[in-house]
Amino acid sequence: xxxxxxxxxxxxxxxxxxxxxxxxxxxxxxxxxxxxxxxxxxxxxxxxxxxxxxxxxxxxxxxxxxxxxxxxxxxxxxxxxxxxxxxxxxxxxxxxxxxxxxxxxxxxxxxxxx
Amino acid sequence: xxxxxxxxxxxxxxxxxxxxxxxxxxxxxxxxxxxxxxxxxxxxxxxxxxxxxxxxxxxxxxxxxxxxxxxxxxxxxxxxxxxxxxxxxxxxxxxxxxxxxxxxxxxxxxxxxxxxxx
Numbered sequence: 220x221x222x223x224x225x226x227x228x229x230x231x232x233x234x235x236x237x238x239x240x241x242x243x244x245x246x247x248x249x250x251x252x253x254x255x256x257x258x259x260x261x262x263x264x265x266x267x268x269x270x271x272x273x274x275x276x277x278x279x280x281x282x283x284x285x286x287x288x289x290x291x292x293x294x295x296x297x298x299x300x301x302x303x304x305x306x307x308x309x310x311x312x313x314x315x316x317x318x319x320x321x322x323x324x325x326x327x328x329x330x331x332x333x
Numbered sequence: 334x335x336x337x338x339x340x341x342x343x344x345x346x347x348x349x350x351x352x353x354x355x356x357x358x359x360x361x362x363x364x365x366x367x368x369x370x371x372x373x374x375x376x377x378x379x380x381x382x383x384x385x386x387x388x389x390x391x392x393x394x395x396x397x398x399x400x401x402x403x404x405x406x407x408x409x410x411x412x413x414x415x416x417x418x419x420x421x422x423x424x425x426x427x428x429x430x431x432x433x434x435x436x437x438x439x440x441x442x443x444x445x446x447x448x449x450x451x
Contacts, residue, residue: 260424260445260447262337262339262426262442262443262445263426263442264442268438309376309377313438319365319382319438320379321438321440322379323376323377325376326375
């Protein structure tokens with residue numbers, strides 16, 4: 220069965236510091252990969268996605284992620300954290316049996332310290 | 334573009350009553366809508382997939398008689414929690430896939446509905 224793991228349920232960084240949120244997946248074939256952000260009491264917003272092609276993908280708000288097949292990873296990074304980046308981040312993968320469902324990881328709560 | 338709304342944004346109901354949550358795609362038609370449930374500090378769990386004009390497909394462990402889903406039009410899906418109990422209190426989020434979209438993974442999320450059952 221497919222699964223998504225996110226190392227660290229809570230990450231704290233200083234404002235201006237590098238943001239690194241880790242995501243690993245297990246799947247029999249490479250899935251599509253996504254990062255979503257959720258602000259308190261709101262729905263999800265797509266940050267970026269990988270489907271095919273270039274393994275380094277850039278998203279909104281200065282975030283990017285790199286798909287590493289050999290490591291089955293899709294870590295999210297941002298060079299310099301802003302206070303507004305404080306939110307819950309979910310890594311997700313497409314269900315490879317149908318590709319229409321999305322399986323979410325447990326989430327990582329990001330705090331940005333002034 | 335690609336805006337999904339949910340109504341109400343929050344609702345409080347008494348145990349034993351039923352509550353309906355609406356999910357609307359405002360600027361596109363959606364052949365498929367998904368309903369998720371999110372407990373505090375937890376991830377989203379897919380409850381069911383609804384396709385316009387047909388019965389919803391429920392995930393394993395989700396009671397179809399308790400969580401009634403109707404997808405009567407290409408812009409509206411409803412989730413009715415019947416005979417709600419405190420353990421049904423949760424954040425319910427819908428998402429919608431555009432009609433004619435070639436990307437199966439493409440879906441847009443609503444803002445969520447906070448349900449509290451007292």
